[in-house]
Amino acid sequence: MVIDEVLKANEEFVANYEGSPMSHLPQKKLAILTCMDTRLTCFLPEALGIGRGDVKLIRNAGNTIVGEDAIRSIAAAIYSLGCEEVMVIGHTDCGMAGADANKVKAKMIEYGIDEAEIDKVDLTEWIGAIPDEEQNVIETVEKIKTHPLITDKVPIHGLIIDIVSGKLDVLVDGREN
Numbered sequence: 001m002v003i004d005e006v007l008k009a010n011e012e013f014v015a016n017y018e019g020s021p022m023s024h025l026p027q028k029k030l031a032i033l034t035c036m037d038t039r040l041t042c043f044l045p046e047a048l049g050i051g052r053g054d055v056k057l058i059r060n061a062g063n064t065i066v067g068e069d070a071i072r073s074i075a076a077a078i079y080s081l082g083c084e085e086v087m088v089i090g091h092t093d094c095g096m097a098g099a100d101a102n103k104v105k106a107k108m109i110e111y112g113i114d115e116a117e118i119d120k121v122d123l124t125e126w127i128g129a130i131p132d133e134e135q136n137v138i139e140t141v142e143k144i145k146t147h148p149l150i151t152d153k154v155p156i157h158g159l160i161i162d163i164v165s166g167k168l169d170v171l172v173d174g175r176e177n
Contacts (some may be wrong), residue, residue, distance in 0.1 A: 015095040022053045029084040031056040031077035033070055033140070035091055039163055044089070047166040056083060062096030062128045063088055063138055065143040077147055085174065086144065087157045090137040092164070097136075099129035134160055134171055141172045 023035030028050065034040060036059040045051065056077040060070055077083040091152055101123040108118055130136040141158040161167070 009019075011015065016024075025082050026053070026055045026077070029053045030054070030087065031058060031074055031081075031083040031085070032087045032089055033058045033060075033063050033074065033144075034089040035059065035094060035096070036061055037091060037095065037163075040091060040161075043163075043166065044161065047161060047168070056081060060128070062094060062130050062136060063090050064096070064128045064130060064140050066128045071144065071147050071149065078151065078154055083154070085155050085157065087159060088137050088140045088144070088172075090133045090140075090160045091167075092133060092160065092162050093116055094133045094136075096128055096129065096130050097133055099127055100125075101127060101129060103146065118148060136169050141174075 002137060025141070030050075032048075032055050033055065034044060036113065040059075045108030055082050056073075058070060058073045060066075065154050074086055076104075078086070104127055105115075105118055105123055109115055137158040137160055141156050145152070145156050151157075156172070157174040
């Protein structure tokens with residue numbers, strides 16, 4: 001199992017690591033909402049020039065707002081942890097672009113989830129399927145900016161990163177508020 005590999009890697013890490021205390025506050029005073037895509041794991045921080053302790057990194061499927069959880073994390077980053085800017089960073093070739101709710105439903109049923117429970121939600125919305133990566137970033141920025149619990153004093157930027165080259169393009173410049 002993968003857990004065995006993880007525990008072994010952690011044991012080796014701890015044996016060779018000399019840690020030092022760090023603040024839990026983001027040194028760059030930045031919160032980033034991005035995708036959980038595995039290709040971003042080390043790639044995004046390197047492409048942005050950020051390191052451990054620099055930012056609050058919030059990840060979910062498709063870097064989108066479904067329900068309140070991402071908003072709650074952004075609010076915590078602003079009001080409890082001192083973030084003064086927010087970036088929504090989408091990426092090209094996102095697996096959530098065009099995600100098929102019917103395929104997800106079939107897989108859920110295969111795993112034994114009761115179809116009646118599945119039918120209680122709008123599965124397309126619930127899984128966060130997005131029609132287009134760039135439009136999703138723009139809409140997510142707008143959802144954050146217009147949420148009644150998010151201040152308009154914090155710039156909300158929207159960017160997209162090319163998953164191959166690492167090039168960032170600004171889609172919404174929060175400095176223009």
